Amino acid sequence: MSGSEPTTGKVGIFLCECGGEIAGPIDLDRLSRDLSALGPDVSVQTTPYWCSVLGRRRLRAAIEKEGLDAVVVAGCSERTHGTTMAEAAAQAGVNRNRTVLVNLLEHCAMVHPRKKTAATSKAARMVRIGVAKAMEAIPLEPVTTEVHGSAVVIGGGVAGLSAARALAARGIPVVLVEREPELGGILRDVNLLFPSYGDAARFAAEMSDRTVADERIDVRTSSTVVDVAGHAGEYVVTVETGGVTEDVRAGSIVLATGADVFVPLGLFGYGSNEKVVTQIEFESVLREGLDDARRIVMIQCVGSRIAERPYCSRVCCTATVKNTITVLESVPDAEITVLTRGFAEYVGDLDRARESGVAFLRYDPERPPRVEDDAVRVFDVISSEEVAIPYDLVVLATPLVARADTAELARKLGLPVDDQGFVAEPHTKLRPSTYAPHGVFVAGSAHWPATVTECQSQAFSAASRVAELLGRGTIEREPMIAAVDELTCRGCGECVEACAHDAPRLVEGEDGIKISRIDALRCVGCGVCIRVCPSSAITLQQFTPRQLLDIIGAAAEA
Amino acid sequence: MAKCPTKVADSFNVGLGERKAIYLYFDQGIPSVMTIDEDNCRYFATGKCKVCEKMCKKGAVDFEQKDHRVSLDVGAIILATGLSVMDPTPLTQYGYGRIPNVITGLEYERLINATGPTGGHLLRPSDGELAHRVGFVQCAGSRDLNHCDYCSSVCCMYSIKDAMLGREHDPESVSHIFHTDLRNVGKWFQRYQIRGEEEYGIKFVRGRIAEIQHGPADNPVLWYEDTRTREVASLEVDLVVLATAALPSLDAKELAGTLGVKVDRYGFVLTDDATPSSTNVKGIYACGFCKGPCDIPESVAQASAAASSASTRVLGNK
Numbered sequence: 001m002s003g004s005e006p007t008t009g010k011v012g013i014f015l016c017e018c019g020g021e022i023a024g025p026i027d028l029d030r031l032s033r034d035l036s037a038l039g040p041d042v043s044v045q046t047t048p049y050w051c052s053v054l055g056r057r058r059l060r061a062a063i064e065k066e067g068l069d070a071v072v073v074a075g076c077s078e079r080t081h082g083t084t085m086a087e088a089a090a091q092a093g094v095n096r097n098r099t100v101l102v103n104l105l106e107h108c109a110m111v112h113p114r115k116k117t118a119a120t121s122k123a124a125r126m127v128r129i130g131v132a133k134a135m136e137a138i139p140l141e142p143v144t145t146e147v148h149g150s151a152v153v154i155g156g157g158v159a160g161l162s163a164a165r166a167l168a169a170r171g172i173p174v175v176l177v178e179r180e181p182e183l184g185g186i187l188r189d190v191n192l193l194f195p196s197y198g199d200a201a202r203f204a205a206e207m208s209d210r211t212v213a214d215e216r217i218d219v220r221t222s223s224t225v226v227d228v229a230g231h232a233g234e235y236v237v238t239v240e241t242g243g244v245t246e247d248v249r250a251g252s253i254v255l256a257t258g259a260d261v262f263v264p265l266g267l268f269g270y271g272s273n274e275k276v277v278t279q280i281e282f283e284s285v286l287r288e289g290l291d292d293a294r295r296i297v298m299i300q301c302v303g304s305r306i307a308e309r310p311y312c313s314r315v316c317c318t319a320t321v322k323n324t325i326t327v328l329e330s331v332p333d334a335e336i337t338v339l340t341r342g343f344a345e346y347v348g349d350l351d352r353a354r355e356s357g358v359a360f361l362r363y364d365p366e367r368p369p370r371v372e373d374d375a376v377r378v379f380d381v382i383s384s385e386e387v388a389i390p391y392d393l394v395v396l397a398t399p400l401v402a403r404a405d406t407a408e409l410a411r412k413l414g415l416p417v418d419d420q421g422f423v424a425e426p427h428t429k430l431r432p433s434t435y436a437p438h439g440v441f442v443a444g445s446a447h448w449p450a451t452v453t454e455c456q457s458q459a460f461s462a463a464s465r466v467a468e469l470l471g472r473g474t475i476e477r478e479p480m481i482a483a484v485d486e487l488t489c490r491g492c493g494e495c496v497e498a499c500a501h502d503a504p505r506l507v508e509g510e511d512g513i514k515i516s517r518i519d520a521l522r523c524v525g526c527g528v529c530i531r532v533c534p535s536s537a538i539t540l541q542q543f544t545p546r547q548l549l550d551i552i553g554a555a556a557e558a
Numbered sequence: 559m560a561k562c563p564t565k566v567a568d569s570f571n572v573g574l575g576e577r578k579a580i581y582l583y584f585d586q587g588i589p590s591v592m593t594i595d596e597d598n599c600r601y602f603a604t605g606k607c608k609v610c611e612k613m614c615k616k617g618a619v620d621f622e623q624k625d626h627r628v629s630l631d632v633g634a635i636i637l638a639t640g641l642s643v644m645d646p647t648p649l650t651q652y653g654y655g656r657i658p659n660v661i662t663g664l665e666y667e668r669l670i671n672a673t674g675p676t677g678g679h680l681l682r683p684s685d686g687e688l689a690h691r692v693g694f695v696q697c698a699g700s701r702d703l704n705h706c707d708y709c710s711s712v713c714c715m716y717s718i719k720d721a722m723l724g725r726e727h728d729p730e731s732v733s734h735i736f737h738t739d740l741r742n743v744g745k746w747f748q749r750y751q752i753r754g755e756e757e758y759g760i761k762f763v764r765g766r767i768a769e770i771q772h773g774p775a776d777n778p779v780l781w782y783e784d785t786r787t788r789e790v791a792s793l794e795v796d797l798v799v800l801a802t803a804a805l806p807s808l809d810a811k812e813l814a815g816t817l818g819v820k821v822d823r824y825g826f827v828l829t830d831d832a833t834p835s836s837t838n839v840k841g842i843y844a845c846g847f848c849k850g851p852c853d854i855p856e857s858v859a860q861a862s863a864a865a866s867s868a869s870t871r872v873l874g875n876k
């Protein structure tokens with residue numbers, strides 16, 4: 001266990017009026033009296049706003065004058081003011097981990113606005129819990145690391161290329177790792193690009209050429225990442241090219257491995273009927289020039305928006321609408337019918353396609369279309385009729401699906417993936433573009449099916465976050481982490497298996513036996529490993545068992 | 559603020575509540591500083607009052623302050639002027655303004671918000687009673703050739719969110735969402751919709767509302783054709799929420815004109831495929847809703863992208 005044993009000493013309780021927000025619903029005078037009775041090692045004081053400049057000055061003065069070892073600020077939330085208050089207390093010598101916030105505002109005053117007596121008793125109990133937590137807290141120091149000034153980008157599709165170029169433009173050296181012999185990703189197989197109807201492959205080729213020509217970008221094609229060690233600021237990425245491996249150091253990593261286009265084997269005759277192709281194959285057909293196929297039936301949502309894959313892949317409807325317009329521009333007498341389940345994705349050119357003569361029919365997923373030898377038969381929901389549409393070609397719009405090996409790679413990076421295999425962020429709405437490991441960012445369809453413009457926005461966004469991180473020189477993190485007691489650990493590796501962030505790794509200890517060691521900069525402090533460890537060798541530094549027992553004791557006390 | 563004698567409609571709460579002539583924009587507004595509304599302040603109108611000046615112990619109230627113009631010399635500009643919502647009054651079939659219990663999505667957001675004018679209770683405008691039966695009308699003005707022929711992109715999801723919040727605040731709440739094509743394409747949006755249906759009892763009805771009538775007890779009555787069953791049906795509810803089209807901000811075109819930035823026919827700033835943050839004017843970038851409908855995560859990604867492009871330029875690498 002790291003850190004010394006807690007020094008139970010003097011604790012200061014700082015009650016905050018929060019203007020009148022707390023002082024109104026809670027009787028702070030009574031609270032103060034009750035808490036003072038806790039003992040001689042406890043001092044209590046009240047101020048309108050502890051978070052104000054004046055309040056913090058008073059806090060520091062009180063710590064120094066009374067020689068406090070721990071601080072409990074009973075005011076608002078840890079999330080909004082935890083750092084501010086801990087920093088103020090630290091300036092006067094109280095360890096950051098020994099400053100505890102008790103959220104009287106949101107957890108008591110605001111929820112019990114009209115029950116002063118009960119609210120005051122509850123507040124007293126809450127503060128006593130805070131005191132227990134603070135008194136038993138291990139003094140911890142922030143974990144710091146030097147930052148290596150370069151970046152690795154994994155995947156050379158439009159997202160990876162954009163990220164690499166944006167980083168290089170800021171003077172950051174980049175190693176770009178692409179598995180295929182060529183850069184460009186999916187776009188190499190796309191004909192025209194919506195919304196501009198420019199040449200997609202040329203767009204990808206130009207971008208690739210500029211990337212290769214940029215001397216700040218070291219492009220490694222036909223290469224894969226076999227391992228990622230280290231943490232934000234100093235990663236070691238093992239890159240394999242033609243059987244040869246090399247360790248590349250980097251301060252930060254951008255994952256841009258894209259997605260696969262789903263192959264609908266066995267659906268709607270795909271694989272057995274040669275007149276059935278996928279939309280991405282149709283892109284190549286269009287590039288070559290449509291031969292004599294005139295009657296084209298397109299089927300949407302093939303393999304998407306179903307129980308197994310409950311999502312809309314967005315780009316397939318875009319591709320379909322774009323391709324109907326592309327066909328009709330060159331072959332105005334083509335007859336195109338699109339069978340949809342309703343457009344979840346809205347495509348700006350839908351009306352243009354309709355005006356050009358494309359027929360849109362709606363099918364019911366319970367009664368899907370049948371591709372027979374002579375015609376596609378479908379029950380049209382709008383007219384409530386079964387219709388037969390003769391065809392020369394059937395085009396299936398299949399979704400983007402997560403690449404199987406991205407999940408494995410994500411694991412090495414300490415990035416969780418969701419049940420569909422897309423990379424998951426801690427909160428899609430509140431913390432977009434932010435990921436659990438501090439040095440890893442994600443762009444493009446590896447995160448979720450994305451259009452080219454979205455891939456680029458995300459790539460630029462990732463690049464600006466990488467640049468911000470690398471620009472810091474050193475990084476510091478709160479030590480809210482798990483640590484292994486090396487004497488108790490038996491090296492079974494259960495924690496290594498359990499951790500979604502790849503923080504624990506088995507290493508050889510001093511006497512040659514295997515033990516687990518947790519990388520403090522990878523650990524997010526979730527505690528999953530503690531539960532699986534059969535030897536109880538792991539402790540969460542900011543919540544030791546003793547602390548928890550004391551907290552429970554304080555909570556249970558009458 | 560408490561002593562100010564003048565009460566006016568609160569624009570932050572889209573006119574649903576009242577505020578004083580000296581006020582804080584909203585509880586979490588930044589900067590958190592009081593402002594005097596010159597148009598409504600008694601002192602500015604009559605030369606008398608100054609109650610607030612007397613009350614303020616810090617002497618912070620200054621009636622002499624004037625607006626002033628500043629010129630800034632900058633290397634880059636980022637446009638992030640966002641959206642405004644369409645006024646649904648011209649959509650006469652929905653009766654907004656005529657039927658008291660027909661409100662907009664933005665108004666609903668304020669009512670259901672704990673810091674809003676009703677403390678988070680869904681009290682309907684006509685009688686202040688709790689609304690249990692709510693009808694959400696999607697595409698009010700959107701995907702409509704006569705108004706906005708594009709999809710506003712965010713309303714389907716916010717209506718689902720709002721219906722879920724309604725149920726969380728009131729277990730008896732039942733929401734019907736009348737939609738065109740339900741737009742649920744973002745990350746895990748479909749799963750969110752399924753949760754809305756299964757856990758929050760939201761009823762999704764595919765069909766456009768033909769008309770809203772003023773029913774008994776000020777209850778709106780929705781008339782629609784259910785496109786699944788092809789039958790004309792009606793539903794009486796306590797409250798109707800119009801998911802009104804989202805437009806560029808009101809002065810977007812004017813601002814674009816001043817800057818020489820190209821906008822599309824709706825007034826959204828144009829950027830091109832290859833450089834999604836850059837406008838046609840060198841050094842001017844754009845992000846968020848002013849470029850076209852997008853939700854918060856996408857706005858945030860675009861914002862970082864614009865910041866990245868702008869800083870690269872300002873730092874002189876380009």
Ligand SMILES: Cc1cc2nc3c(=O)[nH]c(=O)nc-3n(C[C@H](O)[C@H](O)[C@H](O)COP(=O)(O)OP(=O)(O)OC[C@H]3O[C@@H](n4cnc5c(N)ncnc54)[C@H](O)[C@@H]3O)c2cc1C
Pocket residue numbers: 154155156157158159160177178179180183184185186187190192193194195223224225256257258259260261279280283315316318319322403405406409443444445446449450451452453455
């Ligand atoms: C039929 C179709 C038509 C489309 N049409 C349009 C359109 O008109 N407009 C539009 O905006 N969008 C369109 N899209 C969507 C768009 O093409 C993609 O979403 C976009 O190209 C994804 O870019 P990306 O960089 O995220 O991924 P990708 O293009 O998939 O690139 C990822 C790259 O990473 C590499 N890689 C993967 N795993 C590894 C690994 N482990 N190690 C190293 N390298 C790895 C891959 O080889 C690939 O080169 C279309 C998509 C389809 C399927």
Ligand SMILES: Cc1cc2nc3c(=O)[nH]c(=O)nc-3n(C[C@H](O)[C@H](O)[C@H](O)COP(=O)(O)OP(=O)(O)OC[C@H]3O[C@@H](n4cnc5c(N)ncnc54)[C@H](O)[C@@H]3O)c2cc1C
Pocket residue numbers: 429638639640641642643663664667712715716719804807809813845846847848852853854855857
């Ligand atoms: C009712 C409703 C509910 C929604 N709910 C959700 C939701 O739950 N989740 C979600 O992801 N998205 C939601 N959205 C969408 C979300 O509001 C937008 O994605 C987001 O606000 C866009 O951010 P923005 O910064 O581009 O624009 P805005 O938020 O509109 O900000 C633009 C800012 O620019 C200012 N401004 C405008 N013009 C000028 C000018 N000329 N000079 C100076 N300043 C100017 C405005 O005052 C404003 O402060 C909702 C939208 C609506 C209408």
Ligand code: SF4
Pocket residue numbers: 481482495498499500501502503504518522523524525526527528529530
């Ligand atoms: S607490 Fe354990 S499981 Fe969680 S991140 Fe740390 S090492 Fe991994």
Ligand code: SF4
Pocket residue numbers: 346696697698700701708709710711712713714715738739740741801
């Ligand atoms: S998001 Fe939904 S409600 Fe809004 S315009 Fe699009 S389809 Fe209509």
